[in-house]
Amino acid sequence: MPASASESTSPPGDGDGNLVLCMVCAAPFQSMQDCLAHELLKHASKPQKQLRQRLNAITKIFNSAQSQSERHELQEALEKSKPGGHLHTVLNFFAIDLEKMKTCFGHVRNCIEKEMKGKVRVFPFGSLVTGLALKESDIDLFLEPNGNQPPLFHKQLYNKTTHFLRRSKCFADVFTIRHASVPIIRCKHQLTGLNIDINMSKPNGTYNSRFVGELMLRNERIRELSMFLKIWAKKLKLISHGGMTSYCLISLIIVNLQVNRIVPSIKQLQSLCPPVILSGVNFAYSLDLTPPITERLTTLDLLKNFFIYYSTVNFDKSLLSPFLGGCVDKETTLGIPGGFPEYDEQQKLVHDATGAPPDAFQLDRAMCVQDPFELNRNVAKSVSISNLFYFRQCLVLAAQACSDQELTSQPEKVYDYLLFGLADKLVADKIVADKRSEKAIPRKQQKMENVDGQPPVVEKTQETKVGEVGVYRAPLLERSHVITPTTNDLKCLRSVVLANKTENGQGIYYYWLVCYVDTIKDVLTQLYALKVELKESEEPKHYKWLISISYDTWTGRTFQRGAGQSFFAHQLQQTIEFTKTRMGNPQYAVNLRGYFSLQASEDYKELRLDVQPLQGDDLGLQRNSPLTRLFKAFKNLLGNY
Template sequence: MRILVQEKMGSLLEVTPFGSIVTGLSLKYSDVDLYMQWDGKKRKSRTVLYNQINGFLRTATLFGDVVAIRSARVPIIRCKHMTTGLSTDINVSNPKSIYNSRFVTELISRDLRLKQLNLFLKIWAKKSKINGPACMTSYCLCVLIVYYLQQRGLLPSIKNLQSTRLPSNVWGVNYAYDLKNVPEISNDVNSFDLIRGFFKFYSTLDFESILISPYLGRALNRTLAFLGPHAFPDYYAQMDAIERFTGTRPERFQMQRTLCIQDPFELDHNVAKGVSKANLIYIQQCFTLAAEACDNAKNFVNTTMLYDYLLFGLLEKLEQNKLAKYTKLCLLDIPKHSHVLLPSTNDIKVLTRNVQMKILSNDKSIYAHWLTCQIETIKDVLSEIYELQMKVLHVSQKKEFPYYYMWQIGTTLDTWKDRNFNHVPGKSFYEHQRAQTDEFSSSRRSVKADMKGYFIMKAKQDMRELRLEVRSLPGDTITMTRNGNLIKLFKSLKNFLTHYSFAEKLSIWQILQPPMQDDDAYESSDMEKQSI
């Protein structure tokens, strides 16, 4: 990648790796994470850099499958190295992950047992399916390990580690620390002791009532943590520092989440914000069964056999009937195929600009505008781009999701196969997609696709995320398989939304009102009641 960048842009660009490739915790087929920035003398905008990198990667023979994911919390460009097949994520917006990676690297390099602890738990999390959508990220697991070490007295709080160093501020966040005076782990403690202790500690922790703060080295009561500047002065001081640097007040820590785990350095960031209620129950069961297995280590011939059970046998036990109620809850709460849209920083900037220019009304919140735009756009894309027949089943308020929409969808025309999501000069993205639909409509009429199912959109009260879901019709066991038409359509839709810029959505759609409330609700049909 560095060679390609130098060929295209000379020495104007700095390429810095971060993540597992730096920490030494990468597994087979782990992603390669890169941060790119102009060198110290260059002062062009990050948007210009993002577009330039996105542009030359699409013409590079060494890289393919280039996708610009602009809607993420930190927008990235994802591509694949064609020789090795490795996926690469490029970030030009936020350098903070570099400093998180440096801390983890230095911490685990102090003692081989810490690296073994981290590597085993990362593999265990993947085998146990704890990593994934609506579940934990690998970095979230690293933060849990840091907090566990603090509770064992093996690592001081981050605040303590910063107390002997001058601040090292990056965009208002202090990434200074000093590990030199951290006491060594006793020789009486082996890697298995650390692993067993991790499972035992988290198998009994009441996640839902606390905020885990590695910065403070302790847990806080959720209801009291952010009552005011006196409750957590360092958090509010950092919010002020970020605002001074960026000119924008950062969003508050997302406390109204199932699981609250504070980033060790970036105190407004909940690294577990994506974990759902159902998956927290599943995670707790994994911790409990792993702790039970470690406590009964004598039942295994040796430690190797125990490790083998934790990595492979544990999942089989989770699937047994005695845990069926937890599995059922997970399946009901989080369908197998879902996708979450979050407002990006760029989305908010575009909306704010439109409000300031009085294109949008200022009597609604920015997030109400964002949610309405996303919902109206997706409805149009499904009906006009994918030419689906859509029957409204439900539009109403529910306790957890006040904004809830459900349709029965169907078509006999395959409008998703081989769809091209590249941008074409002289055409808007929407126009290019519509032209492909017209072509499919004329060339594929004789081939029946037979796609049916349910499509759901739902959002919580704060309107800061929109969850998309697809479900099969009652009794249909084929359409939700990997090669089923409903799943192929859903994957195509996700690709479409990834490439469809928010600015273009706003240029096409005029937002009239926020999502429907009770007065506008439809009564649910018998079919909808049967499926929920």
């Protein structure tokens, strides 16, 4: 059966009926001891060790006098904020004076263009153009030759610019990075103290920055969202060497806005305007299709959506694509020929324009985030496995904080927690996890390095201390699991189904969805023997059922079947046995009632499963509740189908 592209993961635990998930490959285990042994043997200790090193470094940074002083200054500024002005206080506290940056750019541009006697033009890109500049931001410049210049001119331009900067009294600390994929010159502007990066070989950044800058101007809430997330990622060192870049973060923000139908896909934005081709890549767009954002949606709502969405994405299997406008399975999209026609076409155009075959998209990275325009560029290629672990934990804790009504009613405290208190929580969780792993590992294995994967993901119902705010609780309202077709699914359907079901003109993904929905119905009604009452239906894309049962039919199942026996027959045999032995047995009595929903994407390439408790049942999705256990067992069964 298809593997998940996204799911809400629960915290590791040895509680009855709760599987412990490997933090590297998400393999399920019945106990923490089995999981730790698996991690030691299968994955070694490098990612976990790097994660511990990262948390140790974060602890030192946040405990430093400079960080504590900065936090105190921000807290004082937040206390003085007027109602509704706390976010602006945070943004103004960390933002640079854009006018200062523009003045610096104007001076540098005039110096270079005058020195080069009109042979080049200087264009800004990066945070100066996007309007998302922080106090530590650099100024990024692109030098474009005027007119058609021979290839040798670029090397001469690089050398001449370097020589000019070194002899000028306006610049200091000039050094060159010649052998990077995009050679740059780095220097400091003496008058303002701002750092400058100069590139003269690749203008793509000017087009990307222009798009992001115009998008920020469409609505102030989009700019506030992006600015705060950049501050958040910088403070937690998510944007760092081995981590993500600012541009990667912006790409993630764009995808999240697209998923929430706030921004159309780049494919849609290019549909109503003539192409702007540069070396085979179309950088055209028109934001005229961008819908207005409803007034009731606040910037804090957008932040919450971002944190919750990415805390459920399975990055190992997913491609985040601003061009397509969402999260797709990377193997079925880029891993098989014809899965992404626009990508194939662009590769051909780039080859024709440059005379050399372009590099393929790097699918073998911890994260796959596609550039909005350059479809073969993975802007998350620098993210290591340990940094992805760390990113996920930050997302989970941030999602919890933004989901708590008591905390969000005190904006000065929620912003302080997200920027400073969250790191304290991560370190505290890590200490607890380390102690737990020491108890779980057998004595013989304790001589080896203790490994626990990553800090445990904390349930929204678990108590979480936020700085000095106290304790807050947030009931979990929904659990989700997103499924996408595997390559084997599609191969099977092409050979078996399409040969007999082509009369209505539907594609392969339609039949994948129909087959999967039928399978889910059979599992719920026949294998789990649930009472199922249809509440909503929009075939084949949407179903919502009220489910109920009075005894446990999901725990204790085995997946090793006899020779010649189908998986379904083996499971059905166990259901019959459970009905005989568990119905009326107090040991297996449960009171399970809730909603089970299916929602397919418009293109049938994704199926989202949701479980929700009944209205007013705040404990319905607690860690050991029957509904939670059923959903975990259900996902595990689908994975073994």
